[in-house]
Amino acid sequence: MKNGRPMQWGRLIGLFCCTVLSFVGLDRTALAQSETSQTLATPDSYKSRAFAMEGMGSFAVGPLVPTLYGNPHLFGDWGGVQPWLTKHGMYFNVSLNEEYMGNVTGGRTRDNVLAGQVAGELDIDWQQLAGVKGLWTHLLVVNGHGRSLSHTLGDSVTNPEQIYGARGNVVAHLVSMYMDKSFLNDRIILSLGDIPTGSFFAFDYVACSFMNVSVCSNFAPGKYMPGGRDWPSGNLGGVLRLRPTEQTYIMGGVFAVSPHSYNGGISGWALAQSGLGKVSSQIEIGWMPSFGKNKLRGNYKIGAWYDNSRYPNLYEDINGNSFQQTGLARRYQAGVSTAWFMFDQMLVRNGPGVTDGLIAIGGAGYSQGNVVAMRDHEWVGLVETGTPWHRKSDQIGVMFQHMDMSRTVALQQESSLSLGLPFISNQWGPVYGVQNWENVYEAFYSLHLMRATTLQADFQYLQRPGATTTFKDAAIIGGQFTTNF
Template identity: 60%
Template sequence: MPADVPDRLDKAQSFYGRAIAKFGLLSFLSLGVSLAGGTAFAQTTGEGSSPTTGASGGISAPASNAASDPVIGARQGRVSAVQDPGPYFSAPMGADHFFGDWGGIQPWLLDHGIHLLASINEEFFGNFTGGKQRAYSDAGQVGLELDVDWERLAGLRNFWTHMLVVNGHGQNVSRNFGDSIAGVQEIYGARGNVVAHLVSMYGERSFLHNRVDLSVGVMPVGSFFMASPLFCDFINVAICGNPAPNKYTPGNRDWPSANIGAVLRVMPTNESYIMAGIFAVSPHAFNGGISGWALAQDGLGKLSTPIELGWTPSFGKSKLIGHYKLGYSYDNSQYPNLYEDKYGNSYLRSGLAARKEAGMNSMWLLADQMLIRNGEGQSNGLVALAGAMYDDGKTVAMRDHEWAGIIETGKPWGRPLDTVGAMYQHFDMSRSVTLQQESAQELGLPFPSNQWGQVWGVQSHENTYELFYSAHVGRAMALEPDFQYIQRPGASTVFHDAAVLGVQFTVVL
């Protein structure tokens, strides 16, 4: 985003870095020519937390982003020029970088429509009691992103392209102490052990005086739908980025995986939107292959079609902003029933194949509301958030997920760039997967694994509690101590409750 549009970084998608190597610019040229035209809207009204959102909280100074947000601009009685390629209600990176303006390079790039950014994230976590065993793990990531405003670069009006690659290392310590349901680290695995794992690559075009926005390409579904940048103030991966269980289903991947597809957003009023998408469903464990670059995978004939309604009111003289979302997604693929064969009996007992279920349904309700404002910007204050997500329990091992939390910035105690928060999460496993596991136990068979990995015992539910404090420790740099308590690790009673301590370090270069 332009240097004159800074905003407080609320650690919106804390593991998203923003930049890419120069060759990315060339790869976008042909896409830009084919989609260019229309009127501006950028991703600022999408209400999602997209890959264009950067990492880590409390890094750039609090400030209003009205100049880059057409919705806010309209509320203030004017139509703003769209400059920010990031999503509406994101916490943008702002203009602050650890290396400043890169010796004058950054201002030149921004003047030419090139938003280039990189970030580093490291997380060290360990459980000091409970679980299968004492364990610790360091996991980290380098994120590189390139956003291009093609009007500035080549005169192609109201068209942007976005590209994100990551390089990661380490694994989630939760798997070491016996929990695959709610990993305590947000950075781990799924990056293919390659130098550059492709997360997203898509073009974006806007129409009708900022009312309609179309994105087409390779995109994490969860970066547009059922998303909020507040989620990644927290580190637990069950909420960070995008809430479980939907992001673990083939038709609704969240990053670092993505689906080929398109998203259309329409704003009938300044405080409401409707967003719909269509995505190719990959039958493979890794969309785009292990590296993310294998875009022409076989078996992409089925479709996922999410839709989301959003309301973004502001209340009182302080403009206390709220975000309320209701969504539904249907995947027309066929998936095996977790318990039944074609006669309705246990497929483990009968030896027959599991019955195929036609389609997969998902629903979600998300809400957050600012209660007290501490300064300008869309998330600078005391904010309460809550939500629920439901998936089809016949084919998805986790049936539902509920959460509630609160976040506060540090201005009341003289630390305006800091953030503190607490969250409770509850997970219910599906009745079908519980019956499957009970059947395996009766037959003396190993528990089948599911979307969440290895199973240690008959699963029913799990609770997690998280408390963090993100401290601004230097320019574009944050250090976040984090405590999490996991009741019933692995959603079973096999292991004792686990208490986990960790710290996350992030820096925007």
């Protein structure tokens, strides 16, 4: 027993709403044709639209550069404005997500919270607008409100919500701002700018059907490290994506690493921060097969990144002893590494869309435990979309997650306990005991209400909240409302 336990902007929009807006229920429609003249049917969600994000280990068929042509809005075509915009290569969307959650039992305290955000994004296809082939630019901003349930739960290891916090208390918090340039009929795509690294690497759009954010859109612990941050924080840098075949891709990226708590400052707009001398280098290889006469799509990826910054050891002083006990300076480690394997595979097809069916998802992630409090994270789940019970736009799912904290952070906490010192907060926030492992069980049902609008019910059970035995297991119920204007 371990530790004693029993893009193109059309592509970014799918990605963005997967990570930022959770489950935005959209009417069944089709993505516009790309430069390869391929059109794909998409299920009833922006998240499902993320399959078309070429180079991210997605369900895309070939090197697509999809747009949001035909994307439904609650208010239709805005009196003709949307068709005019798309005709000129501009794809503009405003979306709302509201989430409510409370723990009915367990945790540090009983509490319930309401949190949400409004998000706006603009993709521009410069080939349509100005005749510049293969060039897109992207801008994504959010405005949020509310607070996190995790802090009152006494659990900073996982977060039951996808959306929480005021996003810097600014009108428009910058999430990403970058350009894509494609070459050789989209076989090669170069992206440059302010990019949430987790929106390209270790990305799983299917997992974002679940409200727990630990695997949406990429996994903890990697996305909470400065060299691999996901939304709403980006890193200055670039990504090069290569498609040797229609079913494979190789992707590499280099990003500047900010030594500050927030890349781009609290508002996201302070791109030229001080101390950007170190870099994070990322690589991912993916395979996207299709099996049988029903074209059961799969998505398999393996990757890693290395950040050459120096980070303090969680336990050791310069001589390898407890820095709390000796009072000596902490030992600094040169670099931190993270690795992952992720997959999703359709098992049964229910309809023509690439996600219309029963899909198995899973993965495992690892980060260097002497400087990162969470060492490894495993998950597995099932999602049913295009349902066989005659509600083709609804979705249902179950997932199990397991998270191990590092032995090094446990040594630090045992040292605090023996010395009578308060526990030291780590990358995940306050600590309430010696951390070991935590399990999360989740089930949801997403109900399509009307055009571009979804209501989702969610249940989560957190075993050993905060990866300790300090608090009782927590049962959490909640839901979210999403719509695309």
